[in-house]
Amino acid sequence: MPRPAAITGLLVAQHVVERTMVAASTDDGQQLIALNEVYVGHHSHQSARYRLSSPDGLPARQSSSGILVGTGTGSTGWCRSAWQERHSPLALPAPTDPALCWFVREAWPSPATGTDSTEGLLKAPDTLAITAESDLVVFGDGMESDTLAVGWGQRIEIGVAPIKLHLVA
Template sequence: MSLPPRAVIVHRATELTELVARHGTRQQAGFFLAGRGRDLAELDERHQAQQEALATVSAAIPLDWRRAVAERNDLDRFGFGPEDVVIAVGQDGLVANVAKYLDGQRVIGINPEPARNPGVLVPHEPDAIADLLTAQTVTERTMVAASTDDGQHLIALNEVYVGHHSHQSARYKLSTPDGLPERQSSSGILVGTGTGSTGWCRSAWQERRSPLALPSPTDPMLCWFVREAWPSPATGTSLTEGLLKSPDTLTVTAESDLVIFGDGMESDTITLTWGQRAELGISPVKLHLVV
């Protein structure tokens, strides 16, 4: 006998919740803001909008479905099942945060604040949730994968970053799919998808006035950029951007301690020590975003 579907509501703590947690009480949080010429009104409004959206979503889940709630900071410890329907209530980045822990589950993006959030990945209003729960029409968005020679692995919806864990220079040997190698010292490497090409990768692309044609979210292609490569007698700057198609990969061999993380989730990282190798390319897993 198969299990009924499980609706997993994913959200992140509001600014009001985090501020009260930091200062101990609501009154103390208000005092902290008042001393800086601000008050809790805006945070109250945003907190209330999210709470109302969460209540609307929860009320629409069928009674015979199972349900669970996961906060953003707990995603790396949450066990998603193949029958789950994931409902992300929040900003667009929340979908990216949860996507790296999924394997084909449908994701519904709910926007609690349409006046503030662009809604690229959370295009739906809370009142639409009843029909969306059973919708089967999805768009498949390309994701990026990083794998190391000791079996570590992660995927990301926007981009993967490879670099030093602090602001020090990252030192490594970079090898492109056509076999060109180069030792580099840089601020790190970004390998991004079409979804991510509107964010961090686009910033790198725009700043250097790159001629690359960035991929779209559904294109089976990645873009990559080396940030602030430093020329020296031992390091070069000739391999600093490009595109990757499956099954091509970008190879990074560490010559200093490095970290790899996806979509800004620095609490969930891969570590590389001197001599270790990482391969970066298109993930076989795609985000299934309900449309």
């Protein structure tokens, strides 16, 4: 029996678009890959304490309601909200750009923590390194039920994922 034209046409007309993804890995071997963004912070979104090391800055001790690291696909959602709220001059990546944007949510200045490093761009192979100074969780794409648990002193590295999502159009 011959195939319907619609099915044959689909097979011929396929076009694949690659989308950048974000990867988080911990020093004990846990890994997570997401299409939109990765959140690092306290499980209830209260104040999280950590040391942040970005490729363009010195390590900084911070307390905030978490860190978002997003792809160009994710820069239309949660990351865009953080970007708009602070009127950031940062150019958000496009969905196919091999880059990530990152934002510290509500950084709290104190005698022990600062707010100097709160946003930036990451291009492979650069990573954002976070050392936990409280219990933290890491989840991707808003799926809080699928988390990496991180304890005091553990290190998390976040960067462009080594794999890409293949979107068939």
